[in-house]
Amino acid sequence: MLFFGRLRELTGIAEDSLEMPSGTTLADIFDRYAARFPKLASFHSSLVASRNEEFAAWDTPVSEGDTIAFLPPVSGG
Amino acid sequence: MLPTATENDLFALVREPIDTDKLARGVRADADGAIVTFDGFVRSESHGRRTLYLEYQAYEPMALAKMREIGHAIRGKFAIHRLAMVHRLGRLEVGETSVFLAVSAVHRAAAFDACRFAIDTLKHTVPIWKKEFFEDGAIWADGELPPAPPSHSQPAS
Numbered sequence: 001m002l003f004f005g006r007l008r009e010l011t012g013i014a015e016d017s018l019e020m021p022s023g024t025t026l027a028d029i030f031d032r033y034a035a036r037f038p039k040l041a042s043f044h045s046s047l048v049a050s051r052n053e054e055f056a057a058w059d060t061p062v063s064e065g066d067t068i069a070f071l072p073p074v075s076g077g
Numbered sequence: 078m079l080p081t082a083t084e085n086d087l088f089a090l091v092r093e094p095i096d097t098d099k100l101a102r103g104v105r106a107d108a109d110g111a112i113v114t115f116d117g118f119v120r121s122e123s124h125g126r127r128t129l130y131l132e133y134q135a136y137e138p139m140a141l142a143k144m145r146e147i148g149h150a151i152r153g154k155f156a157i158h159r160l161a162m163v164h165r166l167g168r169l170e171v172g173e174t175s176v177f178l179a180v181s182a183v184h185r186a187a188a189f190d191a192c193r194f195a196i197d198t199l200k201h202t203v204p205i206w207k208k209e210f211f212e213d214g215a216i217w218a219d220g221e222l223p224p225a226p227p228s229h230s231q232p233a234s
Contacts, residue, residue, distance in 0.1 A: 004136055005206035006217045025229075048225045050204070053139040060229040069136060069204075073220030076133070076140075076164055076205030077117050077176050077196065 001029070002069040007047075011037050020062065026051065027058040029068060047072060087161040088144040090137055095163050095174045104159035104181040113188040115196045117176040119169050123218075129210045133166045133175060136204040140164070143203045147195050155191040157182045162195060164205060175207075 001016040008014055011033070020029065026049040034041040049056050050069045062068060087103065101114050119131050148160050158181040165175050178195055182188035200221060207218040 002136065004134055004204065005208070008134075046222060048223050050136075050139060053136075053142050055223055055226055057226050057229045069139075071136065071204050071223070072206060072217065073222045074200070074202070074204055075207040075218040075220030076135070076203050077200040077207075 001033075002067065004069065005072045007040070007043065007070055007072060010039055010043075024062050025058065026056060026060050026062065026068060029062065030058070030070060033070075043070075043072070085159050086148050087163070088141055088148060089163045090135055090140060091163060091165050092167045093165075095165055095177045097174055097177050097179075100161045100163060100177055101179045104161050104179045106158060106181065108183065109158050109181040110183050111185040111188045112179055112181045113185070113192040114180075115176070115178040115192050116174055117196070118174045119171045121171045123209050123211075126211045126213075128171060129212060130171070131169045131175070131210065132208045133164070133169065134206045134208070135164070135166050137166075140203050140205055144199065147198045147202070150198070151180075151191040151195055154194065155182070155187040156184070157187050157191045160191070160195070162199070164199075164203070166205075 001018065003011050003013050030044065047070045049058055050071055051060055051062060051066055097116055101112055105112055119128065121128055144162050151157060151160065161179040163177050169175055178192055180188045180192045202223045209216055209218055
């Protein structure tokens with residue numbers, strides 16, 4: 001798990017790892033962190049998830065060893 | 078023939094000042110007729126407030142992958158020769174270049190169009206974030222949400 005920008009500040013986490021049962025989706029992982037950091041929930045609609053450096057739908061299942069991130073709106077340039 | 082390979086292209090995330098002249102020279106070849114560059118630099122004001130400095134953060138491997146995808150996409154759309162795309166990270170002062178693009182082509186239209194497409198797409202899809210520091214606080218800049226792929230469970234149509 002990787003956190004960036006305002007999510008890194010909100011959680012205080014840059015990098016984390018966790019074990020989840022098989023069949024877990026990106027949304028399930030988000031819910032897990034939202035339970036731990038209630039303020040995170042309000043960001044859900046303004047985030048896009050990534051799995052292994054590709055944008056991914058929230059219902060994408062994850063596999064062992066995947067790198068997951070929840071990305072805020074991007075503001076490079 | 079225009080080369081279609083991207084091995085001559087340059088994609089980079091750097092923490093030191095960007096040498097814009099060197100990048101523009103690097104895409105230049107005798108067979109080209111035009112180079113278009115885009116120099117994005119730190120503005121002194123944002124939303125009416127005086128900017129002290131900016132900090133850029135990136136999901137570096139993904140950002141580089143997305144930058145390469147942009148290079149690939151513009152080769153499919155425009156007859157360009159070479160592309161250089163460099164974004165700086167860390168703390169930047171007012172007036173310093175945060176992003177620089179240089180595109181060479183035989184003809185100017187392709188170079189203009191490719192450069193515009195590349196910077197617009199970068200701002201929409203590359204995972205880089207900007208924090209603006211003012212005299213009375215700091216905020217993460219409003220950004221653009223990259224398009225999420227369709228639902229994983231949807232059958233392919």
